Amino acid sequence: MKNILLIHTGGTISMKSDEKTGEVKPDAKNPLMDHINDIPNTVLITTELFHLPSPHITPKHMLDMKNYILKNVKEHDINGVVITHGTDTLEETAYFLDITLTIDIPVVLTGAMRSSNELGSDGLYNLLSALKVATSDSAKNMGVLVVMNDEIHTAKNVTKTHTSNVATFQSPQYGPIGIVNKDGALFHHKPLTGRSLSVNNLDKNVLLLKAFAGMDDSLLKAVSEVKLDGLVIEALGQGNLPPALLPELTSLLKRGIPIVLVSRCFNGVVQDTYSYEGGGRHLKELGVIFSNGINGQKARLKLMIALENTSSHIELESIFTD
């Protein structure tokens, strides 16, 4: 018998579609609360921590989830955790938990692209798949996982790639690490797991900007006017920026604001290859920190959490190599 902590947080998986207007919205009652009861050899300890569409989820909610999981795993004999979540920011919550949780039991997030009463609704199916993974011994020590559409993905690599397709969650560079079938979870890869970072507060303001052809310094100027503790920039290609950004970028770095570079390409890592003005080598010489293949939204969360632990440039660089 396995004890599974099932945490509902909202999202389309917990919503209903209005048959007349077609609009999808949360109902007074979460439809998932009625449906999942009798899973063989499994005791579900179910809670509705939030009932929010995921664009309303903030890092503070993620911290609350992390604390709720740790408290319950400590107090009860929990063998696995499943979290239902809106898909829009699911990868961010998954990654937040991945880099902050220090438990070896399976932790699995899932969601749905079609609401509970729509034709071809994928919610209940995904939830059952997530439960299969969370009860599997082979899902231990795999880091936080995302299970959707019969696939098992790591929190580090997975991203939402399609606005509406049920196969939206993909791990562009490396693919899923397993599949779910009628019998349960079947893993074909084991991820390398990085170090975990401790987090008790989230007071740092870290912003995310995306670079584009012909970008001038107006966004960087605007960003430098607000209370800023760190900045992530989705750079071009291997990690290059338009030269018009350099004076403002240099002044932010001189103020001691850490700037982390990711690529707006969804495969590959940023590198200090190009030495022209604004090229990766130039940016590295200026003190920009290079990440190791995570996307902008995940790097932003990582920098927020890292800054709660250290302000050392060397330490931040090392955190972003994990």
Ligand code: ASP
């Ligand atoms: N907008 C919804 C949300 O993230 C989408 C979903 O759950 O699939 O809450």
